[in-house]
Amino acid sequence: MMGYNILMERRSDLISWRTDDPDLSLVRAIARGDARALEELYNHQGPGILAYLFNRLGDRELAEEILQDVMLAVWQGAGRFRGKSRVRTWMLSIARYKAINAWQRSAPVAMHFDEELPDPAPGPSNLATQGDALKELSAALLQLPDHQRETLELVFNHQLSCKEAAKVMGVSPGTVKSRLHRAKASLRKLLGSQEDNHA
Amino acid sequence: MREHPLDQIPFYAAGMLSDGSRAALEQHLSVCPACRSELANWEHIAVGMISLTSEQTLPLPPLSPIVRTSLRPHPTAVQVLRFAAHLIWMQRMVIFRSGIFPALALVILMVSLSGLLFPQGEVLFPLLALIPILGVLITAMLSGAQSDPAYELVATTPTRPGALIYARLSLALATIICMASAGSFFLSAITLQPLLRTISVWLFPLLLLTSLTTVLSQLWSPLPATAIALGGWWGTMFLLTRRSTLYPGDPSLGDLLAPLLDPSSQLVILELILALVFWAAGWILFSYSSYRSVYQENGQ
Numbered sequence: 459m460m461g462y463n464i465l466m467e468r469r470s471d472l473i474s475w476r477t478d479d480p481d482l483s484l485v486r487a488i489a490r491g492d493a494r495a496l497e498e499l500y501n502h503q504g505p506g507i508l509a510y511l512f513n514r515l516g517d518r519e520l521a522e523e524i525l526q527d528v529m530l531a532v533w534q535g536a537g538r539f540r541g542k543s544r545v546r547t548w549m550l551s552i553a554r555y556k557a558i559n560a561w562q563r564s565a566p567v568a569m570h571f572d573e574e575l576p577d578p579a580p581g582p583s584n585l586a587t588q589g590d591a592l593k594e595l596s597a598a599l600l601q602l603p604d605h606q607r608e609t610l611e612l613v614f615n616h617q618l619s620c621k622e623a624a625k626v627m628g629v630s631p632g633t634v635k636s637r638l639h640r641a642k643a644s645l646r647k648l649l650g651s652q653e654d655n656h657a
Numbered sequence: 658m659r660e661h662p663l664d665q666i667p668f669y670a671a672g673m674l675s676d677g678s679r680a681a682l683e684q685h686l687s688v689c690p691a692c693r694s695e696l697a698n699w700e701h702i703a704v705g706m707i708s709l710t711s712e713q714t715l716p717l718p719p720l721s722p723i724v725r726t727s728l729r730p731h732p733t734a735v736q737v738l739r740f741a742a743h744l745i746w747m748q749r750m751v752i753f754r755s756g757i758f759p760a761l762a763l764v765i766l767m768v769s770l771s772g773l774l775f776p777q778g779e780v781l782f783p784l785l786a787l788i789p790i791l792g793v794l795i796t797a798m799l800s801g802a803q804s805d806p807a808y809e810l811v812a813t814t815p816t817r818p819g820a821l822i823y824a825r826l827s828l829a830l831a832t833i834i835c836m837a838s839a840g841s842f843f844l845s846a847i848t849l850q851p852l853l854r855t856i857s858v859w860l861f862p863l864l865l866l867t868s869l870t871t872v873l874s875q876l877w878s879p880l881p882a883t884a885i886a887l888g889g890w891w892g893t894m895f896l897l898t899r900r901s902t903l904y905p906g907d908p909s910l911g912d913l914l915a916p917l918l919d920p921s922s923q924l925v926i927l928e929l930i931l932a933l934v935f936w937a938a939g940w941i942l943f944s945y946s947s948y949r950s951v952y953q954e955n956g957q
Contacts, residue, residue, distance in 0.1 A: 599706065614702070614703040614707060
């Protein structure tokens, strides 16, 4: 199963990226005015940030626009980045901040920080390859409140630690943990009710 | 404080535990079936999340042309200095318009020559009294960012008004200093006064009053700034010369003004320190307003 393989690969890669954030040298180069380093960082981190923005905003064009704003902010702020957090955490924090600003400027766009997400589900061909259990799980994940799904996304998709996820969302580490446990409880309830429906 | 295994399991499933915590948790998992079951649940959720919001589902667009045009390389110190010198030199068209240059030259020549009309000990008075005032007037004239129509063009250029004001002031002050130095050299040669003394008489008050006028012009406007700078200068002179010199036996003006005429006196050193403080304050004010405008533009 693709998702399971990715999970196992990430766990085995843990030591290498925790000790040396490869993006840090790119940010240092950006601070010196290296435009190619920004391009490289964009290619490396852009897809993840774009996915995060799209999942929050539900609007692909707006997500792409904010991604460009994030890269501009990275260009301007690279000199002030002290490397106390990972580059991905820093960029996700900027992205979240920019997304909230964009949402405040344009009220008609739905903001999915606390509401239900529109269906960003993978295409039919992708779904067809997944088992029934995974399909049910995907459906249940889409029904979670957004702050719970955002927490799951930051931990499992973006591989942030508890403290890093807390920093991005502007909450305490305790809140991150309680959101995770609530998300699991909600999923159990949702999957239980789905099983009941099947029965 | 050690974390509860149940709090660590989701981060273990995500591959996000430190080596120490990871080893301890793995040891616990080997003896705790409940936590193994919990781990299986979290792994299931992790796989669901990875499958659901796979990063490959959205193709990455190219960096936008707007971002690309903003990627000017950060300049080196030499480039900054070269740009500053160029900016200052470009201001000659503004500074020397309408015959300001010959007028300045004429005034400074007359000030220097008029020193010869005074007795030997008081030859420096015209320089002390008039050169700093000239500096204040020029500074006020060039600091009118709100009132001077020339600054309207600034909105269409990447140069900020603060940088432009400082460039113009630098050129104007450099011109005054060069001309007054030439006058001082001339006076020193004729009257045999030490050159350092002749120059320090007007240089330190000039720096002090122009820096003060620049800061105050930013806070309010050039007119009150000029009034305060000149008022302060007049007050200092008044305090130093309030003892009458009308009667025989009274101290001469040269004796009374000695604290301003001697380059090693405390008052002259104070002038220099205050001038540095005011210039620094001016730069901070300009930098702050530039920083604020940049970040407001970027919505931060």
